[in-house]
Amino acid sequence: GIQVEQSPPDLILQEGANSTLRCNFSDSVNNLQWFHQNPWGQLINLFYIPSGTKQNGRLSATTVATERYSLLYISSSQTTDSGVYFCALFLTGGGNKLTFGTGTQLKVEL
Amino acid sequence: KAGVTQTPRYLIKTRGQQVTLSCSPISGHRSVSWYQQTPGQGLQFLFEYFSETQRNKGNFPGRFSGRQFSNSRSEMNVSTLELGDSALYLCASSFAGRGTEAFFGQGTRLTVV
Numbered sequence: 001g002i003q004v005e006q007s008p009p010d011l012i013l014q015e016g017a018n019s020t021l022r023c024n025f026s027d028s029v030n031n032l033q034w035f036h037q038n039p040w041g042q043l044i045n046l047f048y049i050p051s052g053t054k055q056n057g058r059l060s061a062t063t064v065a066t067e068r069y070s071l072l073y074i075s076s077s078q079t080t081d082s083g084v085y086f087c088a089l090f091l092t093g094g095g096n097k098l099t100f101g102t103g104t105q106l107k108v109e110l
Numbered sequence: 111k112a113g114v115t116q117t118p119r120y121l122i123k124t125r126g127q128q129v130t131l132s133c134s135p136i137s138g139h140r141s142v143s144w145y146q147q148t149p150g151q152g153l154q155f156l157f158e159y160f161s162e163t164q165r166n167k168g169n170f171p172g173r174f175s176g177r178q179f180s181n182s183r184s185e186m187n188v189s190t191l192e193l194g195d196s197a198l199y200l201c202a203s204s205f206a207g208r209g210t211e212a213f214f215g216q217g218t219r220l221t222v223v
Contacts, residue, residue, distance in 0.1 A: 030209035041147075041198050043214040086153065090209035095166045096141045098202070098212060100153035 002027040004089060006101040013077050013108050021072040021104045023087035031090040032063050033098070034072050036083050043086070046072070077108045112137065114203045114215035122221045128189040131218045135182050135203030141165075142184040143212065144176060147198040156199075159184050160206070188220075196222045 003026040013019055023032075034046040047054050047061040049070065054061050058077075063070040070087055084105050088098040115134040123129050135142050143166075144156040155168040159178035176186040188195055198219050202212040 031211075033212065035214075040216065041200075041219065042216045043200065045211070045213060048211040088153075088212075095208045096143055096158050096160070096202075096204045096210065096212065097155050097166045097168075098143070098145075098153075099155070100145075102152055 004101040010105045018075045023070045029089045035086045116215035133184045133201030139203040141204040143202040145200045191222045
C-alpha cells in the first residue's frame with residue numbers, strides 16, 4: 001500500500017520561530033489535506049491542496065504532486081500551534097478515503 | 111453552518127458489550143467516513159457511506175459495521191467489544207464527490223474495560 005511519511009516526528013520550538021513540516025508519499029494522489037489535531041482530539045482543517053501553494057495567515061502549504069511531497073510552513077510560531085500535524089491523502093481511485101501520515105508532534109515553548 | 115456532530119463524546123463499555131456511535135454531517139454533505147485512532151496504529155480508515163450505501167471499506171473485522179440514513183446521518187456499531195477497540199473514533203463529512211475536502215467531528219472516545 002501507499003507509504004506516507006512525515007518528518008520530523010517531533011519538533012520543539014521557541015515561540016516566534018519558524019518551521020517546515022514535510023510529507024512524502026509513494027503513490028499518485030487525487031488530493032491532499034493538512035490537519036492540526038488539538039489536545040481534545042479534533043482534526044482542524046488547515047489546507048486542502050492538491051498542488052501549488054496556499055497561504056492562510058502564518059501558515060502556508062506547498063504540494064508538488066509530481067515529486068510526491070507536500071510542505072507545511074509555520075511562521076512566527078505561537079504556543080497555540082502546539083499539537084499534532086497530519087497530512088492525509090486521497091488516493092487516485094480511492095473515493096473519499098483518506099490515508100493519514102504518522103504525524104508531526106509540535107511543541108511551542110515560551 | 112453547523113459542523114460535524116458526533117455523539118456521545120465519551121463512552122465506557124465492558125468487554126463483550128456492543129456500542130453504537132452517531133455522526134451528523136454538515137448540512138448538504140452526503141458522504142460520511144469513519145476513522146479509528148489509536149496510539150499504536152495511528153489514524154485508520156474504517157468505512158465510507160454515500161447515499162446510504164457503503165462505498166469503501168477498510169481492513170477491520172466484521173464486528174465493525176455502519177449504516178447511513180436518508181438524511182445522511184450515520185451510525186457505526188462495534189459488537190463484542192475487545193480491549194483493543196479502545197480508541198478515538200472520528201467521523202468525517204464530505205460534500206459528495208471523490209477526493210472532496212473532509213471535515214471532522216470532535217470524535218467519540220471509547221474506553222473498553
